[in-house]
Amino acid sequence: MTEKDTYNTITKASPEVLFKDKNSKFFGYAFPVNTEEDVKSHLEDLKKQHHQARHWCYAYQLGKSENDYSFRANDDGEPNNSAGMPIYGQIQSFDVTNILIVVVRYFGGVKLGVSGLINAYRTGAQMALEASKIVSKTINIEYSITFDYKNMNKVMRIVKEKNLNVIKQTLELNCELNISVRLNEADSIFEIFDRLYEIEIRTLND
Known part of the structure; x- marks a missing residue:
């Protein structure tokens, strides 16, 4: 359930x-x-x-x-x-x-x-x-995703595919995206980014 x-x-x-x-x-x-x-x-x-x-x-x-x-x-x-x-x-x-x-x-x-x-x-x-x-x-969880510029396409493809809500972004040499995800989808989205090489995701709500 x-x-x-x-x-x-x-x-x-x-x-x-x-x-x-x-x-x-x-x-x-x-x-x-x-x-x-x-x-x-x-x-x-x-x-x-x-x-x-x-x-x-x-x-x-x-x-x-x-x-x-x-x-x-x-x-x-x-x-x-x-x-x-x-x-x-x-x-x-x-x-x-x-x-x-x-x-x-x-x-x-x-x-x-x-x-x-x-x-x-x-x-x-x-x-x-x-x-x-x-x-x-909706109850949302906010995540910060950090990555090098070279991995931007990889990250942005997932953002687009999953229709994620980007609330803040810094796209320079070191990039950071803050996203807001509905509670029921939060774990699966976390796992997708967590499995990616050279990409770090952490929770912001705590």
């Missing part, structure tokens, strides 16, 4: 969505993120934008495959597991990653109870995701 080499994410922030329940307002947002620093930056911006809100609850997931997922869910003062986990549940339900969802609450004076909160935060997250454009991306 081939390893899954695609993942779903968003490439731009969702529009703001609003869910209301018993005078409480829940504003939902989805952001594409690649690092915890990205998460922090979006949270800081929303806290400035909604400085009078009561709670800024969120969940995020980073990573491109199940082996390297990392996630966090934060209730931000709401009852335990009534906000962050319902938001994270929608990330799982929509099967998206490298994403942050924040639901900002303005308290309307009427308590919703734990089940009401779970429903409100889940709905806010769901609406933010429904308002987002979800795209499928």
Whole structure:
């Protein structure tokens, strides 16, 4: 069985969505993120934008495959597991990653109870995701191939035959090509170049 080499994410922030329940307002947002620093930056911006809100609850997931997922869910003062986990549940339900969802609450004076909160935060997250454009991306491995100029035709023939994506090239006396290959094809492409005399290939992603 081939390893899954695609993942779903968003490439731009969702529009703001609003869910209301018993005078409480829940504003939902989805952001594409690649690092915890990205998460922090979006949270800081929303806290400035909604400085009078009561709670800024969120969940995020980073990573491109199940082996390297990392996630966090934060209730931000709401009852335990009534906000962050319902938001994270929608990330799982929509099967998206490298994403942050924040639901900002303005308290309307009427308590919703734990089940009401779970429903409100889940709905806010769901609406933010429904308002987002979800795209499928491939998981790629990047390789550097180094060789002498005399071997260029040999290398370029394989690049053309296999329709490889060249992301950077230096073609002088000492040549270097950086290529990006889908995860499922990466091992076979590595072996092709690795077997060639006077040509060196190494992985760049690590």
